[in-house]
Amino acid sequence: AQSVTQLGSHVSVSEGALVLLRCNYSSSVPPYLFWYVQYPNQGLQLLLKYTSAATLVKGINGFEAEFKKSETSFHLTKPSAHMSDAAEYFCAVSRNSGNTPLVFGKGTRLSVIA
Amino acid sequence: ETGVTQTPRHLVMGMTNKKSLKCEQHLGHNAMYWYKQSAKKPLELMFVYNFKEQTENNSVPSRFSPECPNSSHLFLHLHTLQPEDSALYLCASSQDRTSGRDTQYFGPGTRLTVL
Secondary structure (H helix, E strand, O other): OOEEEEEOOEEEEEOOOOEEEEEEEEOOOOOEEEEEEEOOOOOEEEEEEEOOOOOEEEOHHHOEEEEEHHHOEEEEEEOOOOHHHOEEEEEEEEOOOOOOOOEEOOOEEEEEEO | OOOEEEEOOEEEEOOOOEEEEEEEEOOOOOEEEEEEEOOOOOOEEEEEEEOOEEEEEOOOOOOEEEEEEEOOEEEEEEEOOOHHHOEEEEEEEEOOOOOOOOOOEEOOOEEEEEO
16 A cells, blocks of 8 residues: 655745655556645645656746655755745655555645744 | 636535536546545545446445436535535546546535534
């Protein structure tokens, strides 16, 4: 079975500081990994995904994530936080094996301080 | 309208009421999903439809009844709900349920409050 662990339910950074949101996964086969963002009163929006091509994945809004198989991690980073980045971030894992559900982590709420 | 739309955005109902949530996707996808998002819990997958056929029901109580008349529309019929069913209900769609790499596109959700 697959699972995702997001370390830290709440992360707070200063505007302009590095954003680092942690995600570790568990999967018995090579996974597909996703980061979604949820702004207040909205649904989830895809930031980026890893589907076994390049291990460093670039997404929207300046975010990127690196797939590290040895560490079973897929951490999300952004060099410089902006106030508009304040939202809930979800890591999710899937695999290419028919009807596999997308398993989500519990989410990390990012606050950006001016 | 583009993307995935959901109506109503907010719903308050009593435990004896019957109501329905509606989801519509304008992306030409073949798979549609219902998720429940409760505070401090991971998103819970409730139902999956692929090419209008229900492929998954994750032990959801019978007071929730899904309906998928075509690949573009998905409903969630509610009756005799409990206060613990209060949550944000999210609809999503993707090109094909069987491809794990497909992106799921989410609607804005319906905030349900059961009194």
